[in-house]
Amino acid sequence: MSSGRSARLAERGPTGRYPEVPGPVPQTPKLTLRDRISGWDVKFSPYVYIAPFFILFGLVGLFPLLYTGYVSLFDWDLLDETHKFIGFNNYIDLFQDDQFYTTLVNTLSIFLLSSVPQIIIAVLLAALLNTNLRAPTGWRIGVLLPYVASLVALGIIFANLFGPNYGLVNGFLELVGLDRIDWQASRFASHIAIAVMINWRWTGYNALIVLAAMQAIPKDVYEAALIDGASAFRRLVSITLPLLRPTLIFVVMTSTIGGLQVFTEPKLFDSMPGSNNGGSSNQFQTVTLYLYQTGFESQHLGYASAIAWVLFLVIIVIAVINFLLTRRLAGTGEKK
Amino acid sequence: MTGLRRARFWVYGLLAAFIIGSVFPFYWSFLVASRDSGMMTQKVPPLLPGGNFFANAARVFDTVPFWRALGNSVIVSGTVTISTVLLCTLAGFAFAKLRFRGRNGLFLFVIATLAVPTQLGIIPLYIAMADFGWAGHLPAVIIPNLVSAIGVFWMRQYLVSALPDELIEAARMDGCSMLRVFWHVALPASRPAAAFLGMFTFMMSWNDFLWPLVVLDPENPTVQLALERLQSGYYVDYSLVLAGTTLATIPILVVFVLLGRQIVAGIMAGAVKG
Incomplete structure (x- = not known):
């Protein structure tokens, strides 16, 4: 490490001479060792400082992701030392795998049920928080509170609340004269319950991000609209939403990338705890849960890698679609 | 309104x-x-x-071995937090204040990695950890999280405006090496943002589940794994x-009740700059 050595050298005394700062000393053609070290320090230190991120990302982020593609071409079992190359057979199997389609539909369904209401409620909540409140920080902290819950704790608590027999939600439904719902057994009901969990944890967090963007909108824009007689709804649609567009794109993209990899919530929601099935007939198994089950319960690492790669492509496609959609919806298309 | x-x-x-x-x-x-x-x-x-x-x-x-789980979680989250804050501030300082060839391109790359679902690489990562003999041991959950893209991004955004160039130049004139400039000038200047990044990282690490579930043993769990086992x-x-x-x-x-104000301010500040 050049910077470490030069740090020790520099302690001996002030150098004050390095190429970028015009010093009182005229540049002589003959550089001293100290000058040269200082020059190297300026030149190479930045690369040394950013290196840890790039090295670590390469080793534990990018390389494993690419190597997943390689593993997916093998019949690769966890405990078996020999790996047989089978080309695209894992993918051929995957595209004929009913369970994979079930998990894909589940993932998309849970994703839609969680992201769409979440973003709408987050914008409305941000609008409420953007009024002239007493103790604004207190309200903001309160809204963010669910964010501290770990996904595991959350999954356990909500599995209890949505329990089929003694769950509080069913108790409440009965109290108001509705039928109880078997939240774990019914496919659609289980998706709703899992979406409620996700929304509960993330809505406040996203509302704060939207609120920050709202507060960055200049006040005089609203005043001008008020003078023109624009209603509150009109102001929201014609001023706030278009100006929030970059932020909404950010929120939608992060919730897309995270939401399509949902794992912990469905795993903990199972009425057979510890199971990776996502319900008795996989009714709420997500793709990532299926990936985990295939790789680490059934120990078919090759097939699980194929699932990972296909999910990766699905995420890219949906992220691009959502990007275009948000850009169009949250704005009339005028240049900013 | x-x-x-x-x-x-x-x-x-x-x-x-x-x-x-x-x-x-x-x-x-x-x-x-x-x-x-x-x-x-x-x-x-x-x-x-x-x-x-x-x-x-x-x-x-x-x-369940809950004391052990608590101890493990404190070690893992503590190490990850200290390392992430130091390494992200170092990289953020370089991106914000130092001039070097390829700076903008490399920073764009850091932002782009935010969108990469690296979680999907767990299978080769597990194979590698098993080969190294780290599976079941804490380094397997610590090392992949020693530095984060969001942290580098966040510290860079903060230091761009919070650290005056004159301060760095003055320190350089006094003969400070780059590393001393970082330690004595940049690190103190980044304290508010570093505190937020530390809390954020600690919470993320404390709550992490999928990767520890894959790579750790039930006898040597983190808190989240112990919880899952309680339910199973x-x-x-x-x-x-x-x-x-x-x-x-x-x-x-x-932590949240004590530092809620800073966490809220941090999330909102990051949102505007991001």
């Missing part, structure tokens, strides 16, 4: 309803944890805590399991 009038009461009403909804699941889990399992079968559940919380909490420690019995004893979740949430909740 215009900020001229005080908010009306229905705004407070809606916000209060939202916050009650936010608090309720926490309260409910404490309620169940403080009673015995007979409570779940009652038609109308009681709304006040009972006196069994400590008994149930003691059973948590008997059922044949019969789920909710007063036991929810005593566990309450115990695991309390440390984070305390």
Whole structure:
């Protein structure tokens, strides 16, 4: 490490001479060792400082992701030392795998049920928080509170609340004269319950991000609209939403990338705890849960890698679609 | 909306309803944890805590290696937090204040990595950890998280405006090497942002589940793995399991209540700059 050595050298005394700062000393053609070290320090230190991120990302982020593609071409079992190359057979199997389609539909369904209401409620909540409140920080902290819950704790608590027999939600439904719902057994009901969990944890967090963007909108824009007689709804649609567009794109993209990899919530929601099935007939198994089950319960690492790669492509496609959609919806298309 | 009038009461009403909804699941889990399992079968559940919380909490420690899990989680989250704050500040400082070839391109690359679902690479990562003999040991969950893209991004955004160039130049004129400039000038200047990044990282690491589940053993768990194992019995004893979740949430909740103001400010500041 050049910077470490030069740090020790520099302690001996002030150098004050390095190429970028015009010093009182005229540049002589003959550089001293100290000058040269200082020059190297300026030149190479930045690369040394950013290196840890790039090295670590390469080793534990990018390389494993690419190597997943390689593993997916093998019949690769966890405990078996020999790996047989089978080309695209894992993918051929995957595209004929009913369970994979079930998990894909589940993932998309849970994703839609969680992201769409979440973003709408987050914008409305941000609008409420953007009024002239007493103790604004207190309200903001309160809204963010669910964010501290770990996904595991959350999954356990909500599995209890949505329990089929003694769950509080069913108790409440009965109290108001509705039928109880078997939240774990019914496919659609289980998706709703899992979406409620996700929304509960993330809505406040996203509302704060939207609120920050709202507060960055200049006040005089609203005043001008008020003078023109624009209603509150009109102001929201014609001023706030278009100006929030970059932020909404950010929120939608992060919730897309995270939401399509949902794992912990469905795993903990199972009425057979510890199971990776996502319900008795996989009714709420997500793709990532299926990936985990295939790789680490059934120990078919090759097939699980194929699932990972296909999910990766699905995420890219949906992220691009959502990007275009948000850009169009949250704005009339005028240049900013 | 215009900020001229005080908010009306229905705004407070809606916000209060939202916050009650936010608090309720926490309260409910404490309620169940403080009673015995007979409570779940009652038609109308009681709304006040009972006196069994400590008994149930003691059973948590008997059922799973909870002390060990707590110790492991403190070691893992503590190491990850210190390392992430230092390495992200270092990289953020370089991107914000130092001139070097390829700076903008490399920074764009850092932002782009935010969109990469690296979680999908767990299979080769597991194979590698098993080959190194790290599977089942704490370095396997520490090392992949020593530095984060969001942290580099966040520290860079903060230091661009918070650290005056003149300060760096003055330190350089006094003969400071780059590393000393970082240690004596950049690091102190980045304290507010570093504090937020530290809290954020600690929470993320404390709550991490999928990767520890893959790579650690049930005998050597983190808190989240211990919780999951509590629930995996044949019969789920909710007063036991929810005593566990309450115990695991309390440390984070305390941090949050003490530092909530900074966390809120941090999330909002990051949002505007991002």
